[in-house]
Amino acid sequence: xxxxxxxxxxxxxxxxxxxxxxxxxxxxxxxxxxxxxxxxxxxxxxxxxxxxxxxxxxxxxxxxxxxxxxxxxxxxxxxxxxxxxxxxxxxxxxxxxxxxxxxxxxxxxxxxxxxxxxxxxxxxxxxxxxxxxxxxxxxxxxxxxxxxxxxxxxxxxxxxxxxxxxxxxxxxxxxxxxxxxxxxxxxxxxxxxxxxxxxxxxxxxxxxxxxxxxxxxxxxxxxxxxxxxxxxxxxxxxxxxxxxxxxxxxxxxxxxxxxxxxxxxxxxxxxxxxxxxxxxxxxxxxxxxxxxxx
Amino acid sequence: xxxxxxxxxxxxxxxxxxxxxxxxxxxxxxxxxxxxxxxxxxxxxxxxxxxxxxxxxxxxxxxxxxxxxxxxxxxxxxxxxxxxxxxxxxxxxxxxxxxxxxxxxxxxxxxxxxxxxxxxxxxxxxxxxxxxxxxxxxxxxxxxxxxxxxxxxxxxxxxxxxxxxxxxxxxxxxxxxxxxxxxxxxxxxxxxxxxxxxxxxxxxxxx
Numbered sequence: 001x002x003x004x005x006x007x008x009x010x011x012x013x014x015x016x017x018x019x020x021x022x023x024x025x026x027x028x029x030x031x032x033x034x035x036x037x038x039x040x041x042x043x044x045x046x047x048x049x050x051x052x053x054x055x056x057x058x059x060x061x062x063x064x065x066x067x068x069x070x071x072x073x074x075x076x077x078x079x080x081x082x083x084x085x086x087x088x089x090x091x092x093x094x095x096x097x098x099x100x101x102x103x104x105x106x107x108x109x110x111x112x113x114x115x116x117x118x119x120x121x122x123x124x125x126x127x128x129x130x131x132x133x134x135x136x137x138x139x140x141x142x143x144x145x146x147x148x149x150x151x152x153x154x155x156x157x158x159x160x161x162x163x164x165x166x167x168x169x170x171x172x173x174x175x176x177x178x179x180x181x182x183x184x185x186x187x188x189x190x191x192x193x194x195x196x197x198x199x200x201x202x203x204x205x206x207x208x209x210x211x212x213x214x215x216x217x218x219x220x221x222x223x224x225x226x227x228x229x230x231x232x233x234x235x236x237x238x239x240x241x242x243x244x245x246x247x248x249x250x251x252x253x254x255x256x257x258x259x260x261x262x263x264x265x266x267x268x269x270x271x272x273x274x275x276x277x278x279x280x281x282x283x284x285x286x287x288x289x290x291x292x293x294x
Numbered sequence: 295x296x297x298x299x300x301x302x303x304x305x306x307x308x309x310x311x312x313x314x315x316x317x318x319x320x321x322x323x324x325x326x327x328x329x330x331x332x333x334x335x336x337x338x339x340x341x342x343x344x345x346x347x348x349x350x351x352x353x354x355x356x357x358x359x360x361x362x363x364x365x366x367x368x369x370x371x372x373x374x375x376x377x378x379x380x381x382x383x384x385x386x387x388x389x390x391x392x393x394x395x396x397x398x399x400x401x402x403x404x405x406x407x408x409x410x411x412x413x414x415x416x417x418x419x420x421x422x423x424x425x426x427x428x429x430x431x432x433x434x435x436x437x438x439x440x441x442x443x444x445x446x447x448x449x450x451x452x453x454x455x456x457x458x459x460x461x462x463x464x465x466x467x468x469x470x471x472x473x474x475x476x477x478x479x480x481x482x483x484x485x486x487x488x489x490x491x492x493x494x495x496x497x498x499x500x501x
Contacts, residue, residue: 259455278393280471282490
């Protein structure tokens with residue numbers, strides 16, 4: 001959603017730098033998976049605050065409901081049953097949604113100026129009124145988050161409640177969490193908070209507990225405390241080393257301006273060829289030969 | 295032989311119409327495609343009614359263009375076989391660019407530059423069609439995996455760069471070699487033009 005009250009640091013498909021002079025504190029949502037009970041109150045709060053309603057689905061035999069992120073469901077609980085030690089079942093429940101990367105692949109891939117915005121507080125937001133429905137953000141995202149609506153052909157995802165955060169409130173999902181698995185604050189504070197949680201988990205036998213703030217995407221503004229931080233894939237395929245695909249970097253990196261300049265140079269070469277070597281005209285010799293052969 | 299002042303028919307009306315159908319749709323494709331290629335070109339999307347319309351129209355025009363191109367390409371297929379003279383012509387590209395045609399081997403209906411561009415068009419436009427379908431939203435892209443779409447969109451933009459550069463050369467060549475444009479607008483060229491630029495073709499039709 002479009003919001004003027006937060007400071008923009010990056011804008012999709014914009015070659016000129018964004019306004020730079022003011023910087024707000026970076027915020028982060030911390031999701032402590034060890035405390036999540038899978039109640040989906042956050043899913044309801046998200047629908048409620050953002051006024052989006054997914055269609056009533058069917059039960060697929062698992063707890064995931066709706067079964068996937070959608071244009072109307074910006075966060076969903078992912079339930080994974082794992083047995084790392086025989087006889088010790090673990091039910092890992094991950095709240096899935098946009099990670100609000102510091103280096104957002106969606107923003108890099110987007111061809112429409114201002115359809116994707118990054119605020120200086122770290123929130124990555126879609127401005128649907130500028131969205132053209134090309135789906136490049138889906139190709140750019142390392143976490144498979146954006147979804148295009150069949151109703152209006154525009155991409156949607158979690159806004160981190162940019163409208164609430166702008167006026168000093170916490171996101172709707174945080175407000176609804178009954179166990180304190182979701183906390184929100186400055187990124188620095190959230191990292192500190194996570195350290196305490198990790199120490200606690202370590203003392204309970206989770207030696208590999210840790211914080212998920214992947215450096216491959218410059219860190220994220222949605223972070224997880226994982227009991228098994230050495231194996232994030234356990235959590236419904238959370239990528240171990242997420243980064244913007246090199247294919248996307250080749251597609252959207254230096255190659256595009258170089259190819260654009262290349263096209264200009266081809267046209268200019270033609271122009272300068274014409275004004276130096278000159279046109280290739282039918283010679284008198286050719287005309288005479290035609291007359292002679294007649 | 296025939297009257298030397300009488301022009302020679304090079305492209306009949308149906309070929310000319312087919313060529314210009316492909317040319318017009320290609321320009322629309324280049325405009326709507328470049329709009330999404332690099333931010334500096336985004337303003338071109340307004341020529342097609344804005345970003346959403348640009349995204350909607352581009353693939354439909356593309357399919358129409360490809361059908362038109364296929365019709366033209368099949369008619370020209372045999373004339374574009376590369377022969378030894380063409381390879382020699384390419385080796386002497388310096389002579390070509392310096393307008394020293396007298397040093398070049400005799401040319402048939404198409405010269406080597408036209409022939410190679412023809413095969414580049416076949417290759418890139420087919421690649422653009424296949425990769426374009428793969429990234430076509432909302433209809434076909436959902437059937438392909440995200441890694442497949444990443445590869446497709448990369449190849450799509452690179453092929454577009456190659457063919458747009460190629461068409462710039464094609465248009466320039468028509469401006470550079472005087473007397474070429476009437477071949478595609480009115481269908482005819484002068485006998486002297488044919489003799490100078492396409493000697494083998496001139497001899498063949500002269501018989």
